[in-house]
Amino acid sequence: MDLQNKKLSEEQFFKIREEILTHWPTGKDVDLTEAVEYLKKVPDEKNFAKKLRKAKEEGVTLAQPRAGVALISEHIKLLNYLEEEGGADLLPSTIDSYTRQNRYNECQVGIDESIKAGRSLLNGFPAVNHGVKGCREVYESIKNPIQARHGTPDARLLSEIITASGWTSNEGGGISYNIPYAKSVSMERTIRDWQYCDRLTGWYQEQGIELNREPFGPLTGTLVPPSISNTVAILEALLAAEQGVKNITVGYGQCGNIIQDVAAIRALEEQTEEYLKRFGYNDVFVTTVFHQWMGGFPADEAKAFGVISLGAATAAMAGATKVIVKTPHEALGIPTMEANAQGIRDTKMTLNMLRGQRMPMSKELEMEIRIIKAETKCMLDSVYEVGKGDFARGTVEAFKLGIVDIPFAPSKYNAGKMMPARDNQGAVRYLMPGNLPFTQDLIDFNKEKLMERGRFENRDVTFQMTVDDIFAVGKGNLIGRPE
Numbered sequence: 001m002d003l004q005n006k007k008l009s010e011e012q013f014f015k016i017r018e019e020i021l022t023h024w025p026t027g028k029d030v031d032l033t034e035a036v037e038y039l040k041k042v043p044d045e046k047n048f049a050k051k052l053r054k055a056k057e058e059g060v061t062l063a064q065p066r067a068g069v070a071l072i073s074e075h076i077k078l079l080n081y082l083e084e085e086g087g088a089d090l091l092p093s094t095i096d097s098y099t100r101q102n103r104y105n106e107c108q109v110g111i112d113e114s115i116k117a118g119r120s121l122l123n124g125f126p127a128v129n130h131g132v133k134g135c136r137e138v139y140e141s142i143k144n145p146i147q148a149r150h151g152t153p154d155a156r157l158l159s160e161i162i163t164a165s166g167w168t169s170n171e172g173g174g175i176s177y178n179i180p181y182a183k184s185v186s187m188e189r190t191i192r193d194w195q196y197c198d199r200l201t202g203w204y205q206e207q208g209i210e211l212n213r214e215p216f217g218p219l220t221g222t223l224v225p226p227s228i229s230n231t232v233a234i235l236e237a238l239l240a241a242e243q244g245v246k247n248i249t250v251g252y253g254q255c256g257n258i259i260q261d262v263a264a265i266r267a268l269e270e271q272t273e274e275y276l277k278r279f280g281y282n283d284v285f286v287t288t289v290f291h292q293w294m295g296g297f298p299a300d301e302a303k304a305f306g307v308i309s310l311g312a313a314t315a316a317m318a319g320a321t322k323v324i325v326k327t328p329h330e331a332l333g334i335p336t337m338e339a340n341a342q343g344i345r346d347t348k349m350t351l352n353m354l355r356g357q358r359m360p361m362s363k364e365l366e367m368e369i370r371i372i373k374a375e376t377k378c379m380l381d382s383v384y385e386v387g388k389g390d391f392a393r394g395t396v397e398a399f400k401l402g403i404v405d406i407p408f409a410p411s412k413y414n415a416g417k418m419m420p421a422r423d424n425q426g427a428v429r430y431l432m433p434g435n436l437p438f439t440q441d442l443i444d445f446n447k448e449k450l451m452e453r454g455r456f457e458n459r460d461v462t463f464q465m466t467v468d469d470i471f472a473v474g475k476g477n478l479i480g481r482p483e
């Protein structure tokens with residue numbers, strides 16, 4: 001394996017770049033020199049990295065929806081509505097599934113059919129097909145900073161196009177956009193491809209353009225224990241920093257026990273900064289993003305707003321820099337423009353009411369932070385060891401060995417030996433640690449927490465608890481109690 005956690009030289013970067021730009025005709029319109037001049041004109045209030053800096057300094061949590069439709073004019077109308085009627089502080093473009101699989105031919109069919117049908121027949125914005133011209137039209141028609149949100153194992157051409165278009169943030173990473181999103185794309189392949197995407201950000205940074213990168217925090221969004229998602233976020237932050245990225249937002253998907261969720265954000269920010277500094281990356285600006293509940297939602301819209309408000313409140317109490325907003329249509333599918341705006345207004349109302357408030361330290365919060373950091377340390381140090389000091393190689397080996405293991409992942413490169421379940425307060429614990437390199441006291445801690453639930457529910461601690469927990473929120477509860 002010649003994969004290395006080493007900054008690509010300009011020669012390596014530009015050599016790879018020649019080939020990538022041929023993957024679709026719009027690639028030829030990306031001119032880095034011209035793009036630098038274009039990006040220099042992006043005002044601070046439309047620069048994603050700078051708006052995050054300001055929010056962290058002011059102690060404010062920003063609200064960002066997900067949104068994407070097939071046609072440029074409709075997409076602009078949607079984004080304008082979300083910032084004007086919804087109050088969105090930051091804008092997405094959620095990229096469609098064909099683009100995420102580099103199936104640009106099918107995107108073109110989707111665009112043509114959407115024009116004929118008069119409605120979006122793609123589940124997101126096909127940025128590669130629209131090219132720099134189309135993506136700049138979007139950027140120039142909105143007031144807030146815009147970010148590409150997707151799930152793309154090979155995002156190299158997409159990253160080139162959106163960045164040249166004034167979109168000053170890009171979500172994803174070699175782990176977080178592989179394991180939850182692909183079945184048979186090797187970890188080595190996606191880490192290498194995302195080194196390119198990070199090196200592109202690093203190249204612009206070296207031209208004086210500050211851009212933000214955001215590893216995808218929630219992963220499979222299904223009972224992912226905080227230390228698993230924190231470990232992945234920190235690994236991707238380290239890999240990005242090596243390629244010259246200087247502004248990183250690490251993320252976490254709400255689990256539902258409010259103390260554990262606040263602890264997850266606090267541990268994530270502290271441990272990301274700790275590991276970046278330990279490995280010599282002293283000038284990376286770290287922010288956090290809290291994703292509102294990523295699991296199954298209740299179909300009833302009033303109940304859905306309850307879930308959205310709890311997510312907003314937790315993000316505020318944790319002091320997250322940003323919260324990703326869900327909508328009352330989550331159980332149904334792609335939300336209407338109006339429903340999407342309602343989710344943002346609900347979130348902003350909650351954030352406004354909690355502005356300045358934070359969850360105070362307590363012995364419970366301190367314990368959850370300590371547990372999450374200890375579990376995360378076990379995994380990160382083991383990745384470093386099996387990688388013989390190289391986090392890229394270590395990540396590839398770690399997934400082979402199940403040292404890092406993401407629950408309910410489609411990827412055949414994920415061990416799938418670890419299983420989570422909620423404890424009696426709804427915190428997500430390790431039911432089966434699989435091959436995770438935890439100390440005995442951490443294994444015992446998780447087991448005892450689950451035994452406590454078993455005693456309360458008068459049933460054995462088994463995978464049935466996991467299954468019950470997966471359906472619980474959709475049915476109106478956090479914990480899947482026996483019926």
Ligand SMILES: CCC[C@H]1O[C@@H](n2cnc3c(N)ncnc32)[C@H](O)[C@@H]1O
Binds near residue numbers: 066094125330333
């Ligand atoms: C990992 C992200 C999953 C979430 O991403 C939402 N999502 C996906 N595509 C769109 C879209 N085109 N517009 C608005 N939301 C969208 C889903 O609902 C889900 O919550």
